[in-house]
Amino acid sequence: MKTQSEIIKRCLRGDEQAYSTLYHQYASKMMVVCVRYSSNFEEAKDLLQEGFMRVFQHLDQFKGEGSLEGWIRRIIVNVALEFYRKNVHNRSLGHLPTDYDSHHPVAAEEILSRIHAEELLELVQKLPPTYRLIFNLYEFEGFKHHEIASQLGISEGTSKSNLFDARKLLQKWVSQMMYDIKK
Numbered sequence: 001m002k003t004q005s006e007i008i009k010r011c012l013r014g015d016e017q018a019y020s021t022l023y024h025q026y027a028s029k030m031m032v033v034c035v036r037y038s039s040n041f042e043e044a045k046d047l048l049q050e051g052f053m054r055v056f057q058h059l060d061q062f063k064g065e066g067s068l069e070g071w072i073r074r075i076i077v078n079v080a081l082e083f084y085r086k087n088v089h090n091r092s093l094g095h096l097p098t099d100y101d102s103h104h105p106v107a108a109e110e111i112l113s114r115i116h117a118e119e120l121l122e123l124v125q126k127l128p129p130t131y132r133l134i135f136n137l138y139e140f141e142g143f144k145h146h147e148i149a150s151q152l153g154i155s156e157g158t159s160k161s162n163l164f165d166a167r168k169l170l171q172k173w174v175s176q177m178m179y180d181i182k183k
Contacts, residue, residue, distance in 0.1 A: 004068055011059055023052055026069060030076050036124055036136050037080035047083060051076040077141055081151055084133050123173050131166035138163050 002010075002021065010018030030051060034044040054075050062071050124132060133152070137143040138159075143151070145159040152159070 005064070008059060008062065008068070011056065019056060022055075026072050027052070029069065030072060033073060033076050033140075034080065035121060036140060037077070037084075037133065039125060039129070039132075043083075047076065047080055050083075051079040054079060077137075080136075081133070084129060085152075088129065119177070120174075123170055123177075126173070127166050127169060131162050131169065134159055134162045135166040135170075 007018050007022050007025075011022055027048065031044060031048050034047040034051070035041070038044040038047055051072075055072050058075070062068060124135065127135060134148055137148050137151070138145070145156045145163075148154075148159040149156045
């Protein structure tokens with residue numbers, strides 16, 4: 001088995017087999033990231049493709065400090081952020097319910113025992129683009145609100161408000177799902 005540094009060196013020399021090896025080693029993990037940031041599977045595939053093109057273009061900048069997976073993930077997230085910035089004006093927030101209150105509160109343990117991860121991911125994908133982006137950056141990437149605000153050109157308060165609204169929508173949808181499952 002080839003070591004990571006050998007694969008990187010071969011990629012830097014233009015070895016197509018090494019490109020393929022590196023891609024297949026990380027593509028499925030990065031696809032999960034892309035799906036969380038996209039509205040649909042096709043958009044996620046586009047983000048993944050663009051992300052790996054950037055990975056290969058800038059592989060010479062990876063200095064071996066930290067994990068390669070983390071470095072690739074950062075590139076994928078940056079591609080998703082760029083995609084959002086380019087397309088934000090072409091998207092609306094979608095139809096936002098005026099009533100965020102959950103009529104059927106559900107315990108987290110019950111949710112996890114009854115709803116599959118794929119269903120939860122589908123709910124995250126249903127969030128309006130801005131909410132989805134902020135939710136992912138905060139919850140999955142560990143960004144702070146001031147970092148999100150800086151990346152998106154919004155205020156910290158807007159970031160906090162959008163995260164709150166995203167969580168409320170997700171809570172409402174999960175409660176509705178749980179109520180429907182109990183019937």
